[in-house]
Amino acid sequence: MKKAKPILPPACEWDFRQVDPNLFREAAVYEYARSSDTIRAPLVLWLDTVLKRKKIRQHILDAILAAEKFNGDPADFYPAGLWKEIYPSASQLGVSGLEIGSIIMAARPDFDSPWITDGVKIRGERDAEFSRVRCYPLEHTFNRLAQRDGEKIPLKKILEIEGRIAKQWGDYKLQIDWFADGELSNIKDVVRDFDKWLRAEVKQTKPKMRRGRNAQAEQAAYPLKCLAALRLRRAGFTYDAAANALQHLEGSFSWIVPYFKNAPSWTKAIQFAEKTLAEFEAGKINF
Numbered sequence: 711m712k713k714a715k716p717i718l719p720p721a722c723e724w725d726f727r728q729v730d731p732n733l734f735r736e737a738a739v740y741e742y743a744r745s746s747d748t749i750r751a752p753l754v755l756w757l758d759t760v761l762k763r764k765k766i767r768q769h770i771l772d773a774i775l776a777a778e779k780f781n782g783d784p785a786d787f788y789p790a791g792l793w794k795e796i797y798p799s800a801s802q803l804g805v806s807g808l809e810i811g812s813i814i815m816a817a818r819p820d821f822d823s824p825w826i827t828d829g830v831k832i833r834g835e836r837d838a839e840f841s842r843v844r845c846y847p848l849e850h851t852f853n854r855l856a857q858r859d860g861e862k863i864p865l866k867k868i869l870e871i872e873g874r875i876a877k878q879w880g881d882y883k884l885q886i887d888w889f890a891d892g893e894l895s896n897i898k899d900v901v902r903d904f905d906k907w908l909r910a911e912v913k914q915t916k917p918k919m920r921r922g923r924n925a926q927a928e929q930a931a932y933p934l935k936c937l938a939a940l941r942l943r944r945a946g947f948t949y950d951a952a953a954n955a956l957q958h959l960e961g962s963f964s965w966i967v968p969y970f971k972n973a974p975s976w977t978k979a980i981q982f983a984e985k986t987l988a989e990f991e992a993g994k995i996n997f
Contacts (some may be wrong), residue, residue, distance in 0.1 A: 726741075744824070845885070939981045
């Protein structure tokens with residue numbers, strides 16, 4: 711008996727072309743959470759918890775709509791005292807739950823709907839000033855200490871430190887914020903922000919990104935592409951079946967849709983998604 715051809719799942723489960731490139735990471739966190747029973751169930755239960763006669767998800771939605779209307783922060787529009795109840799309860803969901811909780815509270819109280827949902831357009835805009843890394847010239851740091859401590863620092867010590875700074879001009883104090891502006895960080899995030907600061911400091915021009923299939927966009931979108939491949943595999947697709955079904959997307963969109971030129975790349979992507987999902991459930995977010 712001939713085996714029936716597999717049927718593609720709804721496009722929202724594997725076609726992430728509509729994701730704002732500024733939000734590839736947020737979309738990946740969101741979609742991996744949707745893929746995990748371990749994480750999805752507690753999140754849905756949390757969102758459906760009733761506080762002050764409304765579900766948490768409705769409070770979040772109301773705050774988001776008010777923030778959009780008045781160009782503010784959603785956290786400023788919760789009823790008095792409610793933020794102190796909502797945020798700590800999100801933090802109890804663990805590291806992965808806390809980050810997905812932050813994304814939900816900023817834009818997606820409709821979890822666990824797909825990220826790509828009709829009528830829902832999630833747009834992101836990076837703050838040019840945002841950085842997890844802050845560097846201060848030692849002279850600036852010392853001056854702040856001197857002003858703060860006043861007469862507590864003996865004159866001899868002040869002259870000694872000033873002399874050292876004068877001889878070693880260019881020394882910096884490095885400050886790393888692992889939880890900056892509500893965004894959890896990993897090593898790659900910190901290194902990227904430091905690289906941005908360093909290039910600006912030495913007045914180097916950052917290389918222009920290639921248009922279209924640029925390497926940075928491909929790297930950022932790879933976790934989503936791998937998750938899409940895993941979902942097709944779970945829907946019964948082999949490499950050949952997926953390649954035939956998606957061959958019309960080869961070229962312009964194959965950097966984000968689960969089209970692969972060979973079987974080893976398909977297998978590698980599925981293994982990446984399975985490993986990432988397991989790490990995600992263990993509280994590690996490595997993308």
